[in-house]
Amino acid sequence: MSEIADVRQEKTYRRGLILGLTIAEVMILLIFVLLMALAASLQKRDQKIAALDNEGASRLVEAIQQAYPDAKDQDEYFKELVRAIEVRKAVEQAGPEAARSSLLADAAVGREIRRAAEREGVNDPAAYAKNLAADANRSKKGEWPPFVSLSEAKGYFFDSGKATLRPEFEQNLKNEVIPMLARNLVDYDVNVIEVIGHTDEVPMIGSSNLDAKLVSASTNRFPIRGLQSTDNAGLAMARAVAVVGILRSDPRLKGAAILPLSGAQMIVPVDRMADGTATASDQRRRRIDIRLRRTTSEAIPMARAK
Numbered sequence: 001m002s003e004i005a006d007v008r009q010e011k012t013y014r015r016g017l018i019l020g021l022t023i024a025e026v027m028i029l030l031i032f033v034l035l036m037a038l039a040a041s042l043q044k045r046d047q048k049i050a051a052l053d054n055e056g057a058s059r060l061v062e063a064i065q066q067a068y069p070d071a072k073d074q075d076e077y078f079k080e081l082v083r084a085i086e087v088r089k090a091v092e093q094a095g096p097e098a099a100r101s102s103l104l105a106d107a108a109v110g111r112e113i114r115r116a117a118e119r120e121g122v123n124d125p126a127a128y129a130k131n132l133a134a135d136a137n138r139s140k141k142g143e144w145p146p147f148v149s150l151s152e153a154k155g156y157f158f159d160s161g162k163a164t165l166r167p168e169f170e171q172n173l174k175n176e177v178i179p180m181l182a183r184n185l186v187d188y189d190v191n192v193i194e195v196i197g198h199t200d201e202v203p204m205i206g207s208s209n210l211d212a213k214l215v216s217a218s219t220n221r222f223p224i225r226g227l228q229s230t231d232n233a234g235l236a237m238a239r240a241v242a243v244v245g246i247l248r249s250d251p252r253l254k255g256a257a258i259l260p261l262s263g264a265q266m267i268v269p270v271d272r273m274a275d276g277t278a279t280a281s282d283q284r285r286r287r288i289d290i291r292l293r294r295t296t297s298e299a300i301p302m303a304r305a306k
Helices: 023-067 074-094 096-119 127-137 168-187 210-218 232-248 299-305
Strands: 146-151 192-198 257-265 286-295
Touching: 023 074, 074 286, 096 127, 146 168, 168 232, 168 286, 210 232, 232 257, 232 286
Parallel strands: 192 257
Antiparallel strands: 146 286, 192 286
């Protein structure tokens, strides 16, 4: 009787075994494992669907609608949810202390916006904030900056015949004029502030030290109260120098060229030449005008040379 060969002992057969199983048997096991995993996944999915069906879905939709009342369709709701999830992740990564600091900063900004809205008589702080943002995005570059006139008729007084600033004049410069100038420098992309002194036509007498002391006074090396003039042109220049001294010392105007000029008694408000016939005191003409402009092209090489 001939012996029957056992094919499982042949080398060619053993090469196709994996842990004692044929490749076909291994594939069947893999398919079985995958089916088991799919079944478990479907079971979890069914549990989640059941949880939503038990009024969970309606409550979720209601919460989303309350949180984002301005959303108009499903895409907008989805975008808002994605943003909320991103914010939550960022807070979790940053840690509670950083999140607290960010929230406090946002709250501080919100308080300032509400206070500003109240001062302006606006009842809707959110609309006020949107208007501020729109104004900020509206470029003013290339437009003419506003012209500022500070006259004695508006309460900007000098001592009679002197260039000394009264305390209330100096306070108004710091609290009102300088913040406005700082904003306009940025809004209109300008970098030169011209301060122009004007007087009325009442003649002056006495002695002058402007030739010797005016430049020193403009750099705070000689007191403004010590300046003396015998004519209106000099007095107007000395008063411009007094205002320039306050502007130059304020860090909010850092980087701007601030120049004193004299209009003397020559210019009558608004933009008219004097005819020399007015001899009475005139508060409107005793004033400081301030205008803003860009540096001229001729001045740029000189500035660079310094």
